[in-house]
Amino acid sequence: MQSALTKACTIKIQNFEGPFDLLFHLLEKNQIDIYDIPINEITGQYMEYLFAMQELDLEVASEFLVMASTLLHIKSRMLLPDKKEAKEDEVDPREELVMRLIQYKKYKEFSKLMKEREDKWSRVFYKSPEVIQTSQDDIVLDLSYDELTRVYEELLAKNKKKKNNTTGQMAQIVRHEKVSLKSKMKEVIRALLRKGYFAFSELFSLKCKSRMEVVTGFLAILELSKLKKIRLEQKERFSEVLIHRTDTEIQEDEVEDFSAVN
Amino acid sequence: MEIKEIESIIEGLLFTAGDTLSLQKISDILEIDKKTLKLILNNMIVNFQNSKRGVIIREINKGYQLCTRIEHYDYIKKLFEPRQKQGLSHAAFETLAIIAYNQPITRAKIEQIRGVNSDSSITRLIERNLIREAGRLDSPGKPLIYEITEEFLRCFGFRSLGDLPRLEMNEIQND
Numbered sequence: 001m002q003s004a005l006t007k008a009c010t011i012k013i014q015n016f017e018g019p020f021d022l023l024f025h026l027l028e029k030n031q032i033d034i035y036d037i038p039i040n041e042i043t044g045q046y047m048e049y050l051f052a053m054q055e056l057d058l059e060v061a062s063e064f065l066v067m068a069s070t071l072l073h074i075k076s077r078m079l080l081p082d083k084k085e086a087k088e089d090e091v092d093p094r095e096e097l098v099m100r101l102i103q104y105k106k107y108k109e110f111s112k113l114m115k116e117r118e119d120k121w122s123r124v125f126y127k128s129p130e131v132i133q134t135s136q137d138d139i140v141l142d143l144s145y146d147e148l149t150r151v152y153e154e155l156l157a158k159n160k161k162k163k164n165n166t167t168g169q170m171a172q173i174v175r176h177e178k179v180s181l182k183s184k185m186k187e188v189i190r191a192l193l194r195k196g197y198f199a200f201s202e203l204f205s206l207k208c209k210s211r212m213e214v215v216t217g218f219l220a221i222l223e224l225s226k227l228k229k230i231r232l233e234q235k236e237r238f239s240e241v242l243i244h245r246t247d248t249e250i251q252e253d254e255v256e257d258f259s260a261v262n
Numbered sequence: 263m264e265i266k267e268i269e270s271i272i273e274g275l276l277f278t279a280g281d282t283l284s285l286q287k288i289s290d291i292l293e294i295d296k297k298t299l300k301l302i303l304n305n306m307i308v309n310f311q312n313s314k315r316g317v318i319i320r321e322i323n324k325g326y327q328l329c330t331r332i333e334h335y336d337y338i339k340k341l342f343e344p345r346q347k348q349g350l351s352h353a354a355f356e357t358l359a360i361i362a363y364n365q366p367i368t369r370a371k372i373e374q375i376r377g378v379n380s381d382s383s384i385t386r387l388i389e390r391n392l393i394r395e396a397g398r399l400d401s402p403g404k405p406l407i408y409e410i411t412e413e414f415l416r417c418f419g420f421r422s423l424g425d426l427p428r429l430e431m432n433e434i435q436n437d
Contacts, residue, residue: 017352017378018376018377018378019378020376020377063378067377100375103375104375104376104377106429107356107359107360107363107376107429108356110427110429111352111355111356111359112355113427114355114358114359115350117418117419118349118350118417120332120419121332121416121417121418121419122417123332123335124330124332124335125329125330125338126281126327126328126416127280127328128280128281129278129279129281130278130280132278
């Protein structure tokens with residue numbers, strides 16, 4: 001008995017775009033009338049193909065597997081007629097597949113036709129629309145000297161309002177705030193030295209004005225927790241998280257050593 | 263107004279409009295009924311086609327547009343930098359065909375007919391403005407439905423959807 005691998009070498013492994021392509025190939029190869037497909041034979045050959053592809057380590061797209069199961073399903077239905085169905089209503093289990101095959105073939109043919117048409121009609125040029133500027137009737141301006149000065153004064157007043165009077169007084173442009181992890185860690189330690197513990201949410205109180213501060217504060221807590229300098233506790237689900245001192249002695253200046261961790 | 267005069271004006275309008283000019287718009291401008299105009303335009307289309315004129319009139323989706331002759335492509339293309347038009351893949355053509363014949367149609371239905379995943383084809387076709395989203399189907403999941411665009415008609419030389427060749431689904435020739 002030939003192994004699937006040997007068979008694969010004899011079968012030309014073509015690049016099938018989809019399971020329908022493969023099926024059509026098999027139908028053609030075996031010169032089968034699409035209206036009377038020998039399901040057993042076709043299913044067998046189809047599966048052989050899949051196995052061969054898998055053995056050669058070719059990726060088998062999921063669509064092929066779906067088709068495989070469809071074929072097997074049809075095959076089983078043909079082997080075991082449904083006793084419940086009346087003899088007259090017997091639907092050929094292959095019918096749906098055949099219709100889909102025909103439909104697929106039709107679209108394939110049509111696509112070829114489309115390609116030809118596209119090639120043909122891509123050889124014409126069109127003109128883009130004219131940009132038409134409607135000529136504006138020159139509005140006669142009713143200008144007098146007074147009118148001109150009035151307009152100018154209005155403009156000056158508007159500008160003055162817009163101007164920021166503190167411009168000259170600013171020493172520098174707002175700088176990107178740098179919140180160091182170290183300073184935040186110091187802050188946490190300091191708070192813990194004052195009172196034995198505090199709530200997680202307190203960290204994000206008035207002291208923290210910017211997003212940077214909040215994030216760094218959070219990172220500080222994580223870092224300290226990792227170093228086992230603090231302990232986190234939550235009494236019940238969704239309740240406040242409490243940050244405790246651990247028993248290890250922390251000195252404020254110990255925080256200097258934390259820089260090594262960073 | 264004499265017919266010759268009307269034809270002249272229409273030609274000027276089509277030239278200036280560039281894009282497809284609808285029959286309705288021509289009718290509004292000239293203040294002539296659409297039925298008469300359609301006859302005149304059909305006549306013009308035939309005349310332009312048969313004469314040696316360098317431009318022909320195309321009917322696309324109830325609108326009209328001037329374009330150059332296919333035969334003259336090799337000359338006219340020299341006016342431009344070579345156009346690198348990336349072609350559509352085989353898969354995209356199939357997807358396009360299915361949409362054209364079944365519109366409006368959902369992604370799932372397209373995949374059912376093709377038997378393979380069609381996401382990339384659909385994306386590509388939308389990029390090329392050959393299909394567009396046409397709302398959602400009133401069924402569970404409210405899936406998007408697709409239909410072809412005017413650009414599709416222009417690219418493939420159809421006047422309207424009715425121009426698509428009939429696909430006989432009942433039989434196929436055995437190759």
